[in-house]
Amino acid sequence: MSFPGLTGESNQIKLKELDPRFRGDDNIVIMNAEEIKSELNPILHPENVAVSDYSKTGFHIEATVSPDQILPVVRFLRKKEFFLEQITGADFKETFQLSYQFNRFDQTLRVILRLKQPWNEYQVPSITSIYAGANWFEREVFDMYGIQIKNHPHLKRLLLPEFCNFHPLRKGFKFEGDSVQDVNRAWELEQEAEQKISSTVLESHRRDYFVNMGPQHPSTHGVLRLLLHMDGEIILEVDPVIGYAHRADEKMGENGNYLQFTPYPSRVDYLAGMIYNWGYVGTVERALGIELTERCKYIRVIVSELQRLASHLLWYGAFLMDLGNFTPFLYCFQDREEILDMFELCDGSRLTYNYFRFGGQERDLSPEFLDRARKFIPMLKSHLKDYEQLVAKNIIFRKRTEGVGVITKDLAIEYGVTGGALRACGIPYDVRKSEPYGIYDQFQWDVPTKTGGDAYSRFQVRVQEMWQSLRILEQALPKIPEGPYNNPQAPKRFKPNAGEYYFCVESPRGQMGIYLISDGTENPYRIKMRTPCYNNLEVISPIGKGHLLADVVCILGSLDIVVPDVDR
């Protein structure tokens, strides 16, 4: 086995030289929905494939598949370099539906495959052999619905504890105190597992051992557990164990009406609350077809970009702290503090905002807010230059990050990696550019990319993103028009048409989307959140192999994980 951690620099150069994908000279073949539809014809019956109205549903192609068609179709999509966005289960009382969602990095072409069958005869093969990133999604479906997935390599519960005997997202599920077994049982199970491991180790006198990094550990950024299989300091395998911060956000969404769910998304990723607000509100607006006022559009861009800056600043400090450099953390915190103060002015809350409403905002941006924002931009610019001098050119920092945790394009496609982690491997995919929401297409800005795919490239990309956010803010702040911040025609009570809707935004960590199934009532029927950290964390298993323990911390920091965002 090779140890990329020990031969750091050469790795990066090799990637660039040998892999034609990184040269950036291959021709991009633009495909349209009709072409894909016709190419799918040999596999699927034409009646089952439909070209959808993107502006209404968020999908380009909707297809119904049967269990024996799923593997050929997915294989076809993999060959066409579609990446896996998400797999969602939904309980329709008598029937159960799995939807597989794919998209492309170079152009937006969202394909959704639906597999609907009666509950009692549900049969579905695993697609992990084609898309390795489907592993967690399929486990989650098994966890939440109890659907057995054939040929899955490791089908066990993902978010809930293993001793649970219920499947909470089934419509018939009623929570009863008795259905949760004693916590002691969990403890016993852990003990048994541990004894099993330790006895095998003792028997065979093996050199390797296991370390549970987390759920309480200074640099797992919350309650994340990494099960490390190690030989000395070298990592043989990384297995993230998630679910410690699972708060059943999706179930809560089904239990209330549309407005009642608005506060929850900002709790999912507490570092990007404003953007998650937009993600949810935007989905409902797409379902209802609500138009926004001009001022509202500007407000949304301004708060989102400030939020992105705040999130990236926190990441900047936390990443450096993972590498043992404590000081930048406090510098970045001071800048972030200024943004939080501004948000307090506009929303009253400092971390978990509830600022967006269907068709507008909760209240207007005050002149004081705009004033402070205008003063903030030049201040942050000068600070960013200082940080660049202090950190990015530091030799220790570069040695620690260069060539560490390289994500290739193939991995990104299989795992659905998005955000800065994806742009660091040379793919300029940004939801704000590829499917512009709001008024992002009216501003001049670039999508920064780097070609290394390693932790250092991810660092550079995020720093560049901060500069681009500042650029957008500089254009948006002077131009913000007067007028109403709310669309007065937006309905207070509403029932969206029955159907499926998808809307996504670019969170600081990647593509955050909400997949909404409406049954035409006042309550959402199913809400699935496509959170970027879920996919971005799963990729640590392949890229962490062969590195040192110290590098795992670096990789985790560079991927910018927010644990509740993974667990939801």
Added chain:
Amino acid sequence: MAFNEMIHEAIQILIWAVGVIAFVTVNALALVYVERKVSAHIQRRLGPMHVGPHGLLQTIADAVKLVSKEQIIPKNVDKFLFLIAPILAFFPVLVLFVVMPFAPNLIVRDLNIGVLYVFSFASMEVIAIFMAGWSSNNKYSLLGAMRSVAQVISYEVPLLLSVLSVILMIGSLKMSEVVQYQDKIWVIVLQPIAFIIFMLGGIADTNRAPFDIPEAESELVAGFHTEYSGMRFALFFLAEYSNVFLVSCAATALFLGGWYGPFVNGVHWFLLKVYALVFVIVWIRWTFPRLRPDQLMNFCWKILTPIAIINLLITGLVLKLV
């Protein structure tokens, strides 16, 4: 020896012992305060401000808290080693102050093998760290201890080679003579490379950032002292700070002319230089990220050691020719 002289000698030893222990403790508290204040100002904040004027009594309050805390001994530890390790970590610190030449008349014992004595006792620290890591029965502790052993043993090579080139020039291992040699010109002027190697090796030997891989809180939680709490933790803590002080003391005596300075020579010059070095070490800690273990080893064996050897050869050659 007359009986009176023996009594005289015994009282003298007692006074010195009490003096050394009092100095070590008070000094360590002062160092903690310095670290907290310096780091705070590096990070654009104030640091401790509430206990006493400008937080001067904060470290004393912390020490009282640590002393009064419950002594937790986890299950399945090797109890004997677990209990003895912090004491063993603090012991060399006390012993090392015996030969430190603060001023012409302020040396507890001016041994004629002073320099050798300093470095042989200083390397005992690693045994205590390994005992702590091994006995804790914790994987992070053991990893930290393993890293520590590898690091300290490696960095002692360039450290001692750089000291050797100084000793070669001076021709004595006696601390007072080492300082007296620098009456006219400080050794740092003659041996700048040796000084840099000495400081780097010293920082690595005391497990300070950026060489703090045995503790590496973002990787190993707290490294070898993960399982320690209360006063036992405090002993490791005080030992670390005292070691920083001792490395600075040794550097001052060997390279920076000890008690010599403009105007009046004396202990104030010695302490001033020592605290200046401590400040630099603190400054480095709060500025740089941590190295990775393999990079640390590469740096030692591939860069520092060859330079130290070449420096020693050149020193010998020049001394032979001149």
